[in-house]
Amino acid sequence: MQNKDACTSIMVGKKASLDGANYIARNEDRVKAIEPKRFLVEPAVKGRHETYVSPYNKVTVALPEERMRYTSTPTLDQTAGPNEEDGINEANVAASFTESVYANDRVLAYDPYVKNGLAEDSLCTLVLPYIHSAREGVEYTGKLIAELGSAEGNGMQFADADDIWYMEVVTGHQWVAVRIPDDCYAVTPNQVAIEDIDFDDPDNYMWADGIQEFVEEHQLNPDHDRWDFRHIFGTSTQKDRHYNTPRTWFAQRYLSPNASLGQRPEDSEMPFIRKAEFKIANEDIQYVLKSHFNETPYDPMGDAPERKTYRAISLSRTAQSHILQVRNLNKYKTSIHWIELGVPAFNPYVPFFANADDTDESYRNVPEKMNLESAFWLNEALAEVVESHYQEFMEKDEDYQKELNEWARRKIAQVDKEAASLERQALTDYLTGQNHEIATHYNERTKALFFELLTEGCELSKMSFKMDPNL
Numbered sequence: 001m002q003n004k005d006a007c008t009s010i011m012v013g014k015k016a017s018l019d020g021a022n023y024i025a026r027n028e029d030r031v032k033a034i035e036p037k038r039f040l041v042e043p044a045v046k047g048r049h050e051t052y053v054s055p056y057n058k059v060t061v062a063l064p065e066e067r068m069r070y071t072s073t074p075t076l077d078q079t080a081g082p083n084e085e086d087g088i089n090e091a092n093v094a095a096s097f098t099e100s101v102y103a104n105d106r107v108l109a110y111d112p113y114v115k116n117g118l119a120e121d122s123l124c125t126l127v128l129p130y131i132h133s134a135r136e137g138v139e140y141t142g143k144l145i146a147e148l149g150s151a152e153g154n155g156m157q158f159a160d161a162d163d164i165w166y167m168e169v170v171t172g173h174q175w176v177a178v179r180i181p182d183d184c185y186a187v188t189p190n191q192v193a194i195e196d197i198d199f200d201d202p203d204n205y206m207w208a209d210g211i212q213e214f215v216e217e218h219q220l221n222p223d224h225d226r227w228d229f230r231h232i233f234g235t236s237t238q239k240d241r242h243y244n245t246p247r248t249w250f251a252q253r254y255l256s257p258n259a260s261l262g263q264r265p266e267d268s269e270m271p272f273i274r275k276a277e278f279k280i281a282n283e284d285i286q287y288v289l290k291s292h293f294n295e296t297p298y299d300p301m302g303d304a305p306e307r308k309t310y311r312a313i314s315l316s317r318t319a320q321s322h323i324l325q326v327r328n329l330n331k332y333k334t335s336i337h338w339i340e341l342g343v344p345a346f347n348p349y350v351p352f353f354a355n356a357d358d359t360d361e362s363y364r365n366v367p368e369k370m371n372l373e374s375a376f377w378l379n380e381a382l383a384e385v386v387e388s389h390y391q392e393f394m395e396k397d398e399d400y401q402k403e404l405n406e407w408a409r410r411k412i413a414q415v416d417k418e419a420a421s422l423e424r425q426a427l428t429d430y431l432t433g434q435n436h437e438i439a440t441h442y443n444e445r446t447k448a449l450f451f452e453l454l455t456e457g458c459e460l461s462k463m464s465f466k467m468d469p470n471l
Helices: 105-110 120-130 134-148 211-217 229-233 238-255 282-290 375-388 390-419 424-460
Strands: 008-012 022-029 040-042 051-053 060-062 070-072 086-088 094-100 154-159 164-169 175-179 185-188 205-207 318-326 336-341 350-353
Touching (some): 008 164, 008 238, 022 094, 086 120, 086 318, 134 175, 238 282, 375 390
Antiparallel strands (some): 008 185, 318 336
16 A cells, blocks of 8 residues: 655644644645545434445445544545545544554564555544544554554544644554653654653553564564664655655754754654744644745745755645644633645635534535635635745735734634533534634635735736837
């Protein structure tokens, strides 16, 4: 099996974040520049007797009788599986599947991938509707891997109001997971990231049954005095140093500017988990996911000779980006599923309350061909116009994104205040209505900027000639 994604993931603990929420976030990058995505709420199910069969690799799983409601971002084309990718369920548990990771040939020799095992296309569908905590997300996925095997290497993020767990499945059956400390953040870029495992600390580490024996039996540990998962199972290649490590370098350069001094884009031993040197805001997470090595010689939008040396974080082939803001359920009633469609560098993140029964038509319905009534196509179109005249349009685009972030903060504060007295279905109905209002506001503002820039672009054509104004 070949991984189809090449993503960048960020996790921020509740004591490291500005608002006290746990955050998990990821750019979902695809092979093609255009991979239409939808944003849905999948309803709860009871009394079901069905078997799931993946259209992608035919993995077959008997589904539980009951399923919780959850948000998701499936692909429009379902022939390669649902690829729901990420969401928040009604138990206030968030998950993001998957960060593609790659194991070395030594470990794969003894535990190869399982052709019709679990793959990215199915993971969200088979896990998120059934878990009630971040820790249970790891346990539930681990049981499925033990039963079915894995078709590829994948990193998965799970979060609830208390904890964040990151899990890496790297071979057919071997995996580990680590709890991200509350006062820390973590960044991972398509590379095995988890480092030392403390097998005497099951509160903060989890692992596949028999993984220690597997490593010892096949003599796979290259270190003398540590059990470093990255060293044992991961890779350190030229591709890593041009495709992966520069993304970690840039993120840590921004979030830990002093601690990361001396780090270089091609360093292979940058820590996975770090303490931020300031409280991280939602906007800081956005900045990293939107970045393309801004203000460095490696910016592909610049003109320095090094501009194409490294693979950037924000790409034209990002199908969607999400920030899952897991807030304390009792205090805030619900968490927020932030969605960005199009190219992250040019498009805003839109906040949707996860405790909702449906999504706006502009996010639910995505035509196969471009249509500006679709949020996906509208944002793709805006990104194309901005990039086509980057120097002329970028400032207006950045002002537009800033304006919408300001509006979102005011809107969320207003909704939280109004929602404080509501419970159960009345709360869900109210938040569902607010989500429609949010979608309408963003769509209208995006259309206004799109047509404004399209009009200005008519004056920027290269098919021009300086003429006598009297002619």
